[in-house]
Amino acid sequence: MTEKWLFVRSARQLITLRGSTGPRRGPALRELGLVADGALLIRDDLIVDVGPTRRIENLAAARRAINIDASGRVVMPALIDSEVQLLSPTGPAQEAAEDAVPLPSEHFYENWSAVARNISSKSSQRISAQARVLLERMARHGTGQVEVLSGIAMDASGSLKALRIHASVDRQPITVRSTFVATPGKSRQHMLEQVSKDILPAVSRKKLARFVAVIAGPGDVNNPHLRRILDASRATGLGIKVLCDALDPRDGVRLGLEARATSVSRLNRLGPAQIRQVALASTMALLTCPQPDMSTSERPEVARALVEEGAAIALATGFRPSASGTYSMQHALYLAVTAMRLHPAEALSAATINAAYNQGAGAEAGSLEPGKRADFILLNVSDYRELFARPGVNAVHLMVKAGKVVSREADVSW
Template sequence: MNTLITNIGQLVTPRGRGALAGRGMSAIEVEERVEILISGPRIASIGRGHLRDGIDAIIDADGGVVLPGLVDPHTHALFPPGVRDDGPFVETIVEKRLRRGVDRALKTGTTTIEVKCSRGGEPEEEVSLLRRIERLKRSVPIRLVTTFLGALGRCGRCPREERVSSLIREVITAIRGLRLAEFCDVACGEGAYTEGETRTILRAARGAGLRAKIHAGEGERAVGSLGAELEVTTVDHLSSPTDRDIEGMRRTGVVPVLLPGAAFFRDRPYPDARRLIDSGLPIALGSDCGLAGYGVGSMWSVISIARLRLGMSLEEGISAVTLNGAAAVDLAGEIGSIEPGKLADLVILDIDDYREIGDLIGVSPVKKVLLEGSEAELG
């Protein structure tokens, strides 16, 4: 199917197939009065005066702004407070709430979400939650990337050394056999796993075909350097990296994922994004929201908080939730920018100028969303 998006007021996008770092994060391209031709799921061309012959559908952007679909590289599939996994009734409640969270994200222009899954309990509970996310992936239009977060510091009913062994022997082995996740994330720091335990878990995960991430815990020390040593894709929740951390991450291409909404809700210091960007690092922004119903539910709010509290420019914020967000889930070659050959994940906004995005807290400008070239039903 060939689809043509016409009457675009501004096409706003970063460019490339990898994360933009340092000053490159400001390199947003703005084209006015152009059209986008989509063939099947991918962008075929961008320009003016496309012939209408062979076009199956025309979408009128009505002079609005078109951006790449937003990427949220840090959410959690948490059970609602007080809910235990003890039967089909609870299973239905949890899956409905997760589905509502995904629907909310789609309506605000997020087309790809990384979902961190952890019960912090027994191995069978971890696998059960991962199975639910796998079922959800098959039944929603949005793209879900599953991460097993096997380290929140609660070691179930077994001693912590047994917990590490159990994660590797039972959970990671099951993930490999059932293909239940793309990434393994380990919380490293006070109240979570030590550096040595983190190495052990992530090396085992790598051996099982999973890509690696690190979740910086309270009192984290040298987590950035550990991430560089293990060549992880991202270090999330990074708050106070050393110069050695920064140099190591820059050298190995680690993407720090910053969560301004987490600092906002928990009344904690905001991460020093300016220092990281000025040091030449690529930054991605995540919501840290729980899909079952808490936190910052809109990436537009995340951009605004980053601009107001992290010292980031609007252009840097846009890069951080599009191309760099895609890089944080290893998908920058497929999504995150509007370029021929990439998947046509697009959002059409009901605004005249992209600079209006910087002031959107609690408001969504989204008019239409396309996922792989098909217009999504927003309800």
């Protein structure tokens, strides 16, 4: 098979995010591995070399490669979103209706129940087509990988159908990683046996998800039903994540730390003592982009304190098709700086290398280093800090996924 070589040259700023193995913490969050007049050399879907243009252009492979001129632009890893929902609680006709009203964030279970009803009543092909449209839009805004939540209020058939839909749209055009949300609706006993005995083994065996998430509120730290789900998750080799109660995350965080979860999220009311506990743990803190109603917004003092105490943070849009919000990780970066008081470099680390580790993909994505997948974007800015001064502007000129151009800024004609 003929090798395909790609040479990206003359980037005004090449942000590599290269560094030590593992999620970044503290001062390391601001280390972007920036190369002025930088270049990438890519063979097929993997990065072969990274460095100054004047060195890379003299390599024999670079001379025969397809050239992408990045002059005057920033080149950086594709953005990674650590929490989205792809499946909608409505059908295409309802979504297109002018009087369709998004469900507010407080109706969380009602929203997922509607998703379950829609999945059971629609064909997989139809739902996949809707999901693919969303993924294409995310790619245009620079997102190369997403973690998709699935599972609440569904029976075994519906849960597995949703996860199979996620698998069917993987790399169409971006990487999709599923997390099965195992908390069985409002009734903690509802579906418990199915989740532990039937669904989790099937999810693991068919490789439909890498993580299991539970929703934990006040009093749930000793909830026997959640504990059984966590034990079953470990037994089947699935990672654990905890979605805390946004109004009182204390017991959810405690449960996550005791379970050695990969991450805990919805931390907007976390107190100083637990912030320190999260910072000392291997568990990451997932910061969700503030929604228009501010229902899932991380308080500025919480996000800033997590960073100052040394916690490993990742960033997510928290996008749901049924609610107002954004699927643009560029806008999430802007809000991380303006609403959460992160430094621009900290926000970039949280949306790339740390987000990759949060999804168990730190060895293959999240930074531009030899041996990693060639997922990157060219931006219409000459300095990465300009991204944080232009809210609502899509700065992506070009999106490359696994060495292939999947999105390009369109020309304007008149």
